[in-house]
Amino acid sequence: MMRVAFVSNVVFPFVKGGAEKRIHEIGTRLAANGHDITVYGRHFWDGPKETTHEGMTLRAVASETELYSDDRRSITEALDFAARSIPPLRRHLRANEHDVVVVSVFPYFPVLTTKLASLGTDIPLVTTWHEIWGDYWEEYLGYLAPFGKFTERLTARTPQHPIAVSGNTADRLATIGPERDDITIVPNGIDVDQIQTAPRPETSYDVLFAGRLIEHKNVDLLLDAFDKVAGSHDATLGVIGDGPQKSRLEAQRDALTHSDRVDFLGFLDDYEDVLGQMRAADVFASPSTREGFGLTFAEALAANCTVIAADHPDSAADEVIGDAGFLVKPNVDSLSNILGRTLNGAQPAQSPSKRAQQYDWDTVADQAEQAYQRAIDGS
Known part of the structure; x- marks a missing residue:
């Protein structure tokens, strides 16, 4: 003992x-x-x-x-x-x-x-x-x-x-x-069983982000990238989280061509509500450039989302997702390209849920x- x-x-x-x-x-x-x-x-x-x-x-x-x-x-x-x-x-x-x-x-x-x-x-x-x-x-x-x-x-x-x-x-x-x-x-x-049994919400999104709304999370890049592909894919984006950039990001959303496809959900008090949104989404996208681990990536893998993360030396995203997701350069063009591919059904080489078991x-x-x-x- x-x-x-x-x-x-x-x-x-x-x-x-x-x-x-x-x-x-x-x-x-x-x-x-x-x-x-x-x-x-x-x-x-x-x-x-x-x-x-x-x-x-x-x-x-x-x-x-x-x-x-x-x-x-x-x-x-x-x-x-x-x-x-x-x-x-x-x-x-x-x-x-x-x-x-x-x-x-x-x-x-x-x-x-x-x-x-x-x-x-x-x-x-x-x-x-x-x-x-x-x-x-x-x-x-x-x-x-x-x-x-x-x-x-x-x-x-x-x-x-x-x-x-x-x-x-x-x-x-x-x-x-x-x-x-x-x-x-x-x-x-992560608790894989909890994630995979979380109740799905009544309103869900094709693409999801969850995290603190701060600069290095690069949600601004995600908004612009999503706007480039939303029209041709009839897709929706949900943004979970709060933080000092929320007002600025909401203003950016309001100026988008497809602003009606993007919802800011704020901070969700019930953790299972976040997990349920992940289960209901097809794609989890977070172009953050500073992640000591990246817990939301592991959670999204367990929810069987297609995960998109930034390839950056200050982020451990590549370690977490391995071949079970996609890494992109943290810019609008690269992100919109892979968003379009995943919304068209592109799948990673490894099963996301299988990868999640090690966490x-x-x-x-x-x-x-x-x-x-x-x-x-x-x-």
Whole structure:
């Protein structure tokens, strides 16, 4: 039996997001296999500061608070959580209550303080790297970008057992910190059965996008590309998601020749509503140029969509979809060309649903369990 401690300022399902969902899915499966699992986080749940949830112990080390400031993750919140986590972590680690502690890297500071809390013990620190931001810090933080880059590099160079969610992320991590051979790849996961049984919606779309409406997702390219082919294919496009570019993108939609074929659905609170839309769509298109993994690609594969993604060095889309989808240059002409072909029935070489099986949470949890055990063993 392993005694695993996860450190995450947000805890699923009380706050919904990819990194915290990964902890939940892996943690609950490890707990079901007889391991002792504790999650240190903010007190987002009702009831006492320490409680049990689906076989895991949840331990609040800080109170609930706002996570975002001006549509960006709050640096103050991250620093506050990191600082408040030190005393309880240090107390429980020194009492030898855990064999390994696992920290999601973003927002970085908890990695540094967890390492500080573990000093004087033999308990290994495992980190999970979802992506490497690099030059993206300039877009995200502006004049504060050097601070972001420094923090990312400092975190990467902290002694750890690093896990990356893709080979792309691992390669980028190796340029700022650990040796590439020391990085273990454990992908993000999906619940294949849940996706393939999600109820289909009353209103569906031929082409679907799902994701945050931010610049590097390149939804503007998708709108223009779709407009070029919509007339000759009698197709419709649904855009799921919200974000700072929503108003601008809606204005762009209104100027399209086939604007009546495009609907913005906003953020869908019920995850199964997103999955149902994927099941009902023929094509899932996301020309995003920055994806540390690309979870929506895996979900769309499981829904048996024909997936179209951007071929870009900052995206792991090629790893995720393999031969079960199509990669295009992130420009309107390339995207409209492949959209037209897929709407005419072009199929990828490999079955999308078959490809998706390797990302099922059961498989991912087994890989994570092996990685945590290797860290404990020192190998």
